[in-house]
Amino acid sequence: MDTLTRxxxxxxxxxxxxxxxxxxxHNRALLRRLESKHSSVEFIGDALSTEMVxxxxxxxxxxxxxxxxxxxxxxxxxxxCVIDIGYLHRGIEKVAEYKTFQEFMPxxxxxxxxxxxxxxxxxxxxxxxxxxxxxxxxxxxxRTIACELARLLAHLLWLGSMVMDAGAVSMFLWTFREREKIxxxxxxxxxxxxxVSHCRIGGVASDLTPEAIEAIRAFIxxxxxxxxxxxxxxxxxxxxxxxxxxxxxxxxxxxxxLGLTGPNLRASGVPYDVxxxxxxxxxxxxxxxVPVRTEGDNLARYYVRMEEMRQSVRIIEQCLQQLxxxxxxxxNAKLSYPDKQEVYYSMEGLIHDFxxxxxxxxxxxxxxxxxxxxAPKGELGFYIQSDGTGFPWRLKIRSPSFCNIQALESILExxxxxxxxxxxxxxxxxxxxxxx
Amino acid sequence: xxxxxxxxxLLLLAAALLALFTMAAYTVYFERRISAWIxxxxxxxxxxxxxxxxxxxDVLKLLFKEDIAPAAADRLLHRLAPMxxxxxxxxxxxxxxxxxxxxxxxxxxxxxxxxxxxxxNVYGITLSGWASNSKYALLGGLRSSAQLISYEIAxxxxxxxxxxxxxSLMTSQIVEAQAEIWNVLRNxxxxxxxxxxxxxxxxxxxxxxxxxxxxxxxxYHTEYSSMKFGMFYVAEYMNVVLSSAVITTLFFGGxxxxxxxLFMSDLPAWARTGLEVLSFFGxxxxxVFVFIWVRWTIPRFKYNQLMRLGWVYLFPLAVLNLVLVxxxxxxx
Numbered sequence: 140m141d142t143l144t145r146x147x148x149x150x151x152x153x154x155x156x157x158x159x160x161x162x163x164x165h166n167r168a169l170l171r172r173l174e175s176k177h178s179s180v181e182f183i184g185d186a187l188s189t190e191m192v193x194x195x196x197x198x199x200x201x202x203x204x205x206x207x208x209x210x211x212x213x214x215x216x217x218x219x220c221v222i223d224i225g226y227l228h229r230g231i232e233k234v235a236e237y238k239t240f241q242e243f244m245p246x247x248x249x250x251x252x253x254x255x256x257x258x259x260x261x262x263x264x265x266x267x268x269x270x271x272x273x274x275x276x277x278x279x280x281x282r283t284i285a286c287e288l289a290r291l292l293a294h295l296l297w298l299g300s301m302v303m304d305a306g307a308v309s310m311f312l313w314t315f316r317e318r319e320k321i322x323x324x325x326x327x328x329x330x331x332x333x334x335v336s337h338c339r340i341g342g343v344a345s346d347l348t349p350e351a352i353e354a355i356r357a358f359i360x361x362x363x364x365x366x367x368x369x370x371x372x373x374x375x376x377x378x379x380x381x382x383x384x385x386x387x388x389x390x391x392x393x394x395x396x397l398g399l400t401g402p403n404l405r406a407s408g409v410p411y412d413v414x415x416x417x418x419x420x421x422x423x424x425x426x427x428x429v430p431v432r433t434e435g436d437n438l439a440r441y442y443v444r445m446e447e448m449r450q451s452v453r454i455i456e457q458c459l460q461q462l463x464x465x466x467x468x469x470x471n472a473k474l475s476y477p478d479k480q481e482v483y484y485s486m487e488g489l490i491h492d493f494x495x496x497x498x499x500x501x502x503x504x505x506x507x508x509x510x511x512x513x514a515p516k517g518e519l520g521f522y523i524q525s526d527g528t529g530f531p532w533r534l535k536i537r538s539p540s541f542c543n544i545q546a547l548e549s550i551l552e553x554x555x556x557x558x559x560x561x562x563x564x565x566x567x568x569x570x571x572x573x574x575x
Numbered sequence: 576x577x578x579x580x581x582x583x584x585l586l587l588l589a590a591a592l593l594a595l596f597t598m599a600a601y602t603v604y605f606e607r608r609i610s611a612w613i614x615x616x617x618x619x620x621x622x623x624x625x626x627x628x629x630x631x632x633d634v635l636k637l638l639f640k641e642d643i644a645p646a647a648a649d650r651l652l653h654r655l656a657p658m659x660x661x662x663x664x665x666x667x668x669x670x671x672x673x674x675x676x677x678x679x680x681x682x683x684x685x686x687x688x689x690x691x692x693x694x695x696n697v698y699g700i701t702l703s704g705w706a707s708n709s710k711y712a713l714l715g716g717l718r719s720s721a722q723l724i725s726y727e728i729a730x731x732x733x734x735x736x737x738x739x740x741x742x743s744l745m746t747s748q749i750v751e752a753q754a755e756i757w758n759v760l761r762n763x764x765x766x767x768x769x770x771x772x773x774x775x776x777x778x779x780x781x782x783x784x785x786x787x788x789x790x791x792x793x794x795y796h797t798e799y800s801s802m803k804f805g806m807f808y809v810a811e812y813m814n815v816v817l818s819s820a821v822i823t824t825l826f827f828g829g830x831x832x833x834x835x836x837l838f839m840s841d842l843p844a845w846a847r848t849g850l851e852v853l854s855f856f857g858x859x860x861x862x863v864f865v866f867i868w869v870r871w872t873i874p875r876f877k878y879n880q881l882m883r884l885g886w887v888y889l890f891p892l893a894v895l896n897l898v899l900v901x902x903x904x905x906x907x
Contacts, residue, residue: 191710193710193711193714194710197794200792214879215714215718215879264724302874304790305872305874305875306780306781306874306875307871307872307874307875308610308614308871309610309613309871309872312614312615312616313614313615314617376873378781378872378874378875378876378880379874381877381880382874382876382877382880387710405870421580479692534770544631555877555878555879556790556791556878557712557784557790557877557878558877559790560790
């Protein structure tokens, strides 16, 4: 009996012990896929066969949450692998059908929990496009600033955890020190650090205070220096370069086929960025570059994200300079929440507030919309269909991590066990968003 | 040999063991403090003044933890493996000279003994990986055996170059031969090779593949808990201390006090010994710091890179270095 058959029998015995029929079915299907993928490389009757099936995750230090990779190993080399997702599925899209658009916003915080503000903005932009709500300029600038801060937040976590997965633990703490500063800024902007929910349909909840602006200025003054220090440590580090160079190569055509998005796509040589392709908010009024590399390997993904952080700082700087005065929410109380002053001290304000909370904004019946933004992980889109009530009839989220994870199977095959961690780190999926 | 003549040796043994265990425990403490310092954190500072009693608390905690062995583990080997690791680490102490004439066993094959005993370490790690009956542990154990065997050759050749220079296998003779000039200045390449292989032999970053926590969860000791895990932990830090001590002995004049010939002869015997012991542990402490510093700065090698470095670069370099040292010895 060859090793593979033996391994399969043992796994099957384990699976049979489970009491849940659906769980048994699921794992049997995974094993079948794992075997049929490359049936030509089976070793028949080889007593010295070195193959084994290794289950990486869902509880594993390097899988960034609850990603599960079932890999068939030959020694240290991965012969074939299957990705199993869904461990963080919360049915967010279905939940949305029972919430008004504004009520649904806190759920988006919990999708890509590394950049909650981008998710809020994506939802708001979709709803505003659907119901044709105008957003005052100042609110758009505030949203842009916060979105870029969220991008820094997400990229900093990516940098720290990817370098930590490669073995340099200190980097993680250094990037977290900077993230802490951004969280403090969000505290000043929105009153919450992680789950901000600061956007409102038709604007934002509160204006930037002078001390928030001062904190942002102080941060972007200091941040490029930190970035340079990290690059000094990594860009010429032989171990770091060799661990990433030529690993997980995805060509431009293959990247498009796989549906890669965001920095991963741009690292493969496709200069697609929603911010320049189809500008939203005020991205057409600021100058910035979209970094693109053509190598398509893990190192290219690293360079692209490092450069993106520098560009984010540029965007924030320009937005702060251009920041116009004015209202921060649409003043039509049927489209957007009235000001709190009004709610507390006028009858109409209170009624509007009540109606808005209860019914929300009602787009025309049968209207449908797809709006996308460039979230830190890639194109984050909301597709909404309306039935004329304050609740979406159907809300579909196109999350970038879900698309990026698709590439994992094909780049893991042929790689080594040590590559698994840096490749997952390089693709930078967030399971909260992939599983929704 | 009569018991009376053994007595001073036994006392020295007790003192050396005590010093070694304390140093290993405090290396853990300093590792945590230094890493905290590197990472802008504070580190353990609650137990005792400056957190100095933290190692004690850690050991107590480990002792009271539940001892778990996997159901399908090989019980005997699972138990034996941590013991082998600690024993192999402790045994090296026998031939290290702490000061002039202050050595447990000044055997004439001291260096060979060190090489032989440190090789035993691989058994502890490989057996633990095998006996745990866990895939992650097995991968860790296999990585470790390949790694240790590959790097031992380069290490042996680097040591051999030192032996050629000092014309003796006795550790005390090797130290005395450096009275004029330290080996690190006469044989810098040998020192570099030895330093790199020492990192590899102690399984420290950038060579910590056997326990690569982000890939293999905890590698060979994934399935260990309680004091059995503690023993691996202690063994790792003892290896760090002892590797530093061996580096000191082979390349940095061991217990010799820098510029000691200028003033040492005027001092009384006890002060001389004291200074030498201080010098030995001072130099050792410095290398312990280097071990910690490197660990918290550099990423980890990949398995094939590790093998390439060992066989393609270090091995030929070590041979070349040996030939050069031998030629220099013949000519001058």
